[in-house]
Amino acid sequence: MIAEWILALAAVVVLVPLVALRSSMRTRATLGRRLFTFVAMVALPGLWLLGMFVHADTSMRKTSFCLSCHEMQPYGSSLTTNGEETLAAAHYRGGRSDRDKACYVCHTKPGIAGYVDAKLRGLHDVRVHYFGEIPERLSIRGGYDVSICLECHAITENFRDVDIHDAVMTDIETGAVTCLDCHGPAHSIPGPGGDARGHEDGVEAALSSDRATGPTEALLHSDGATGPTEAPLHSDGATGPTEASLHSDGAIGLADAYAGEDGEIGE
Amino acid sequence: MSEIWQHVSERRYSRVMKLGMSAEMLGILVLSVTLFAGVPIVFTLSLGVGALLIVVGLLSWLWGLVWGRE
Numbered sequence: 239m240i241a242e243w244i245l246a247l248a249a250v251v252v253l254v255p256l257v258a259l260r261s262s263m264r265t266r267a268t269l270g271r272r273l274f275t276f277v278a279m280v281a282l283p284g285l286w287l288l289g290m291f292v293h294a295d296t297s298m299r300k301t302s303f304c305l306s307c308h309e310m311q312p313y314g315s316s317l318t319t320n321g322e323e324t325l326a327a328a329h330y331r332g333g334r335s336d337r338d339k340a341c342y343v344c345h346t347k348p349g350i351a352g353y354v355d356a357k358l359r360g361l362h363d364v365r366v367h368y369f370g371e372i373p374e375r376l377s378i379r380g381g382y383d384v385s386i387c388l389e390c391h392a393i394t395e396n397f398r399d400v401d402i403h404d405a406v407m408t409d410i411e412t413g414a415v416t417c418l419d420c421h422g423p424a425h426s427i428p429g430p431g432g433d434a435r436g437h438e439d440g441v442e443a444a445l446s447s448d449r450a451t452g453p454t455e456a457l458l459h460s461d462g463a464t465g466p467t468e469a470p471l472h473s474d475g476a477t478g479p480t481e482a483s484l485h486s487d488g489a490i491g492l493a494d495a496y497a498g499e500d501g502e503i504g505e
Numbered sequence: 506m507s508e509i510w511q512h513v514s515e516r517r518y519s520r521v522m523k524l525g526m527s528a529e530m531l532g533i534l535v536l537s538v539t540l541f542a543g544v545p546i547v548f549t550l551s552l553g554v555g556a557l558l559i560v561v562g563l564l565s566w567l568w569g570l571v572w573g574r575e
Binding site: 242245246249252253256257259260263275276278279280283284286287290291293294297298303306307361364367368 | 519522523525526527529530532533534537540541543544545546548549552555556559562563566569
């Protein structure tokens with residue numbers, strides 16, 4: 239809140255020379271006058287505008303901002319209170335991603351292009367929220383981009399030590415397999431608008447009626463491990479979806495990786 | 506100075522610059538709304554409109570620099 243008041247005070251500081259300049263427009267254009275015009279019209283407003291953009295960008299990355307729309311609230315709840323160990327909950331409760339920017343971190347593609355894409359998607363979402371028809375089942379347009387996951391996980395030993403990741407990497411890169419196919423669902427949304435498995439497009443694809451013949455299923459089953467449909471979320475939180483699918487080769491699952499030192503996934 | 510390059514009249518210069526300053530002032534006020542706005546659409550609109558108005562002010566200064574008084 240301090241930043242807000244500082245910026246509000248700065249707005250007054252920027253306004254004063256502008257008002258002074260405007261009320262004395264007909265004076266001679268001396269060098270000092272031109273300098274003052276530059277400071278009042280360009281330097282101060284420009285700096286203030288920059289500060290405001292930084293502030294606005296920081297505000298819009300906050301989890302609370304994303305959850306301020308009511309249709310997002312079930313997804314926010316799934317991070318904390320639904321009691322199921324979904325992927326998002328594991329990240330959030332385990333503190334593996336910044337809780338204050340939980341939505342932003344996992345829903346923004348890497349790089350400048352990803353940032354711009356997130357802004358454009360956000361604008362679209364605001365438009366739909368106020369003027370459009372909110373679908374009963376929410377989904378990510380174009381599906382979930384696994385490059386978001388890989389940005390953090392691709393360099394970790396937990397990821398590289400799992401042999402099947404190497405086996406499916408080509409499929410991951412081509413989009414044939416997503417992380418959510420094995421590690422989903424991302425969220426657990428109860429109620430008529432959702433189900434217990436989440437609503438990411440990738441998850442929906444993995445959970446569609448023909449999911450048993452999906453590429454991940456085939457890959458996982460070849461070594462005797464269970465596929466995504468056989469790796470549901472466990473109400474008791476005993477094992478995570480990854481645990482069921484990857485443990486046949488001795489690798490640790492994501493849920494294990496996210497569990498705290500005492501084996502609990504929690505606050 | 507070329508014949509083609511003619512500075513605008515004092516009156517026009519003053520009018521455009523005042524318009525730009527007014528736009529900037531209004532932009533600052535509108536953009537300030539984002540500081541305390543909790544509603545996403547207010548946040549989004551004030552950010553967009555406010556920034557646009559300030560940019561109009563910056564452009565008017567640039568216009569004055571090119572076409573303004575000697």
